[in-house]
Amino acid sequence: MSKKPxxxxxxxxxxxxxxxxxxxxxxxxxxxxxxEIIYQDSDIVVVNKPPGMMxxxxxxxxxxxxxxxxxxxxxxxxxxxxxxxxxxVHRLDKDTSGVMVVAKNDFSHLSLSRQFRDRKTRKVYIALxxxxxERDEFDVNAPIxxxxxxxxxxxxxxxxxxxxxxxKVLKRFGELxxxxxxxxxxxxxxxxxxxLKHVGNPVMGDEVYGKAGLDRVYGINRQMLHALRLGFFHxxxxxxxxxxAPIPEDFKQAVKxxxxxxx
Numbered sequence: 001m002s003k004k005p006x007x008x009x010x011x012x013x014x015x016x017x018x019x020x021x022x023x024x025x026x027x028x029x030x031x032x033x034x035x036e037i038i039y040q041d042s043d044i045v046v047v048n049k050p051p052g053m054m055x056x057x058x059x060x061x062x063x064x065x066x067x068x069x070x071x072x073x074x075x076x077x078x079x080x081x082x083x084x085x086x087x088x089v090h091r092l093d094k095d096t097s098g099v100m101v102v103a104k105n106d107f108s109h110l111s112l113s114r115q116f117r118d119r120k121t122r123k124v125y126i127a128l129x130x131x132x133x134e135r136d137e138f139d140v141n142a143p144i145x146x147x148x149x150x151x152x153x154x155x156x157x158x159x160x161x162x163x164x165x166x167x168k169v170l171k172r173f174g175e176l177x178x179x180x181x182x183x184x185x186x187x188x189x190x191x192x193x194x195x196l197k198h199v200g201n202p203v204m205g206d207e208v209y210g211k212a213g214l215d216r217v218y219g220i221n222r223q224m225l226h227a228l229r230l231g232f233f234h235x236x237x238x239x240x241x242x243x244x245a246p247i248p249e250d251f252k253q254a255v256k257x258x259x260x261x262x263x
Contacts, residue, residue, distance in 0.1 A: 027062065028057050028062060028065075028067055028068060028071065028085065029062075029063070029068065029071070030068065030071035030072035031063060031064070031068040031069060031071070031072055032072050033053075033064065033068060033069035033072065034069075035047055035049075035050075035066070035069040035070065035073055036048040036050075036245075037073065037074075038099065038243050038245065039241075039243060040074065042076065042104065043103070043104055043105060043107070043108040043234070043235055043236050044101055044102065044103060044104060044108055044112070044234070044235065045070065045074055045086075045101075045102050045104060046099060046100070046101050046102075046230070046243050047066070047070070047099070047100055047102065048097070048098065048099060048245040048246065049066055049092055049096075049097055049098060049099075049100050049227075049245075050097055050248065051094075051095050051096065051097040051222050051248060051250065052094060052095060052222065053065065053066055053069075053094065054066065054094045055067070055088055055091040055092060055094075055100065056088050056091065066086075066088075066100070066102075067085065067086050067088065070086045070102060071085070071086065074086070074104070076104060077104050077105075078104055078105035078106075079105065079106070080103065080105070080106055080109050086102045086103070086104070087102060087103030087104070087105070087106075087108065087109035087112075088102060089101065089102070089103055089109060089112040089113045089116055090112075090116050090187065092227055093190070093193075093223070093225075095205075095207075095222040095223045095225075096223065096225045096226065096227065097225075097226045097227070097245070097248050097251070098125070098226045098227025098228060098245045099227050099228070099229065099230040099243050099244065099245035100227070100230070101230060101232060101243075103235070107235060107236070108235040108236070110235075111233075111235030111236075112232065112235055115232050115233060116187060119185060119186070119187075120232070120233065121230065121231060121232045122183075122229070122230070122231035122232075122242070123183070123184055123187075123227065123229070123230055123231075124181060124182070124183055124227075124228050124229035124230075125181070125182040125183075125184070125192055125225060125226060125227050125228055126170075126179070126180070126181055126182070126225075126226050126228045126247065126251075127179075127180050127181075127182055127192060127196065127203050127224060127225045127226075128177055128178075128179055128180075128203065128204045128205075128220075128224035128251070128254060128255060128258065129177060129178045129179075129180055129196050129201040129202065129203060129204065130176075130177055130201055130202050130203070130204050130210060130211060130215070131175065131176070131177065131178065131200065131201045132172055132174070132175045132176075132177075132178055132201075133167075133169055133172070133178040133180065133199070133201050135169070136168070136169050137166070137167065137168045137169070138166075138167050138199075139164065139165070139166050139167070140163075140164070140165050140167065140195040140196075140198060140199060141162075141163070141164045142156045142163055142194075142195060142198050143156065143157060143158065143159070143160030143161055143162055143163055144156060144157070144160045144161055144163040144188040144189070144190070144191060144194055145157045145159060145160030145161060153190075153208060153209075154188070154189050154190045154194055155194070156194055156195075156198050160188075161186075161188060162186060163186050163188045163191050163194075163195070164184075164185040164186050165182055165183065165184045165185065165186075165191060165192060165195045166182075166183040166185065167180050167181065167182055167183070167195075167196075168180060168181045168183070173258045173259055173261075173262040174262035175262075176258055176261060176262045177204060177258045177262075178201060179255065180196075181228070182195075182196075190208075190209070192225060193206055193208070193209050193210075193223065193225065194209060197209045197210065203223045203224055203225050204218070204220050204223070204224045204254070204258075205220040205221065205222050205223045205224050205254070206223040206225075207223070210223070218254060218257040218258055218261060219253055219254060219257045220254045220257070221250070222250070224251060224254050226245070226247055226248065226251055227245060228244060228245060228247070229242065229243065229244050229245075230242070230243050230245075231243070
C-alpha cells in the first residue's frame with residue numbers, strides 16, 4: 001500500500017520499494033525541419049532555435065526537436081559517448097527562442113560542458129516583462145529549487161541553489177511592460193522567468209509563472225524571452241567566440257503591440 005511522502009514509518013512496519021525497469025532507449029531519427037544555423041565547423045554548430053521547439057527528445061516526444069533537425073541538417077557529427085548524436089550542453093525552454101551551441105564530438109562536448117559548469121560562458125537574454133520596472137539596472141540573487149508540490153515547476157526558496165541574474169532596462173512602455181536585458185551568472189532551470197516573477201514583473205506570455213491569458217490581448221502567444229547572445233571559448237582553438245541570434249518576428253510584433261497600446 002502506497003503512502004504519502006510525509007508518512008512517518010512506525011516500529012515493526014516493513015518497507016518495500018519497487019525499482020523501475022531500465023528506461024527504454026529512445027530512437028531519435030533525422031527530420032527535415034528548417035533550422036537556422038548561425039555558424040559551424042568540425043567541432044561545433046551554433047543555431048538560432050525557434051520558439052515552440054524542444055531542444056532534446058523525451059520519451060513522450062521523440063520528433064520535432066532540435067536534435068531531430070540537426071541530425072538531418074548536419075552530416076559530420078562524430079558522436080557523443082559512442083552514439084552518433086548531437087551533444088546538447090545547454091538547453092532553452094521550448095517556448096524560449098535564441099542562440100544555442102551544440103557539440104559535434106566528445107572533445108567539444110566535454111570542453112563546452114565544463115565552460116557552462118564553471119561559468120566561463122557569457123549569456124545575454126532579452127525579455128518583455130509585465131508592468132513597469134523603475135530601476136534602470138538591478139540584481140536578483142534568489143536561490144531556486146524544485147516546487148514542493150508541483151514538481152514540474154521551480155520556485156524561489158531559501159534552501160534552493162544559488163541563482164544570480166543582472167538586469168538592465170532597455171525601454172519602458174508606460175505601466176504596461178518593460179523591455180529588459182538579462183545577464184544570468186548561474187544557469188538554473190527557469191532562472192530568468194523566476195527572477196522576474198520574484199520582483200513582480202513576470203515574462204509576458206509565460207504560461208507557468210506569468211499571466212499569459214491576459215497578455216494574449218497584445219498578440220502574445222508564448223513567453224517573450226529570447227537568448228540574444230552567447231559567448232564561449234572554442235573547445236579546440238581556445239579562441240573567444242561571440243554569437244548573436246536575431247530577434248524573431250513574433251517578439252517584434254509583441255513589442256509593437258505593447259508600444260501601440262501604451263501610447
